[in-house]
Amino acid sequence: MRLSTIIFIIILLVIIGIQFIEVKKTNPPVTADLNAPMEVKTIFQKSCYDCHSNETKWPWYSKVAPVSWLVSKDVEEGREHLNFSDWEKLLPAKQRKLKEEIWEEIEEDKMPLGNYTLLHPSAKLDLMKKQTIKKWAVGN
Ligand code: HEC
Numbered sequence: 001m002r003l004s005t006i007i008f009i010i011i012l013l014v015i016i017g018i019q020f021i022e023v024k025k026t027n028p029p030v031t032a033d034l035n036a037p038m039e040v041k042t043i044f045q046k047s048c049y050d051c052h053s054n055e056t057k058w059p060w061y062s063k064v065a066p067v068s069w070l071v072s073k074d075v076e077e078g079r080e081h082l083n084f085s086d087w088e089k090l091l092p093a094k095q096r097k098l099k100e101e102i103w104e105e106i107e108e109d110k111m112p113l114g115n116y117t118l119l120h121p122s123a124k125l126d127l128m129k130k131q132t133i134k135k136w137a138v139g140n
Contacts, residue, residue, distance in 0.1 A: 025063070034087040047124075049115070
């Protein structure tokens with residue numbers, strides 16, 4: 001066998017092998033979903049819910065390692081910082097603080113994450129959508 005063939009087979013086996021490493025891809029129950037005006041909620045659902053709620057849509061490539069590792073890490077971290085599925089359980093002071101952070105992230109174009117909008121271009125926020133969120137989040 002040629003060396004290149006052996007290397008190819010090894011790479012193939014590694015790629016197959018890593019598919020068996022388990023990653024967390026769960027959607028826990030939604031208990032206190034955000035209650036906000038429809039136009040606001042629709043934006044969040046379209047642009048943020050995949051990482052900031054328990055209603056993540058896991059596309060096929062999110063099931064293939066090593067992409068699955070990156071995606072599940074984003075979702076896990078995203079939910080830790082902000083989980084719209086728990087929103088109504090939060091104290092008003094916490095909600096206020098999160099709203100400020102939400103607007104900050106959006107104003108600085110940090111959210112939704114760039115690697116996400118690359119694959120979900122429709123999740124990008126135009127000026128109108130940003131304005132809608134701003135009004136809800138910080139009131140002007
Ligand atoms: C692809 C996954 C993904 C999407 C989509 C996404 N986020 Fe995030 N978000 C994260 C991750 C991961 C973190 C934590 C690490 C960081 O701050 O970069 C985070 C952090 C945050 C934080 C906390 C920042 C801080 O300093 O603690 C806020 C607020 C936030 N996101 C808002 C949003 C909003 C609003 C949207 C939709 C417009 C959104 N995110 C879309 C993954 C995502």
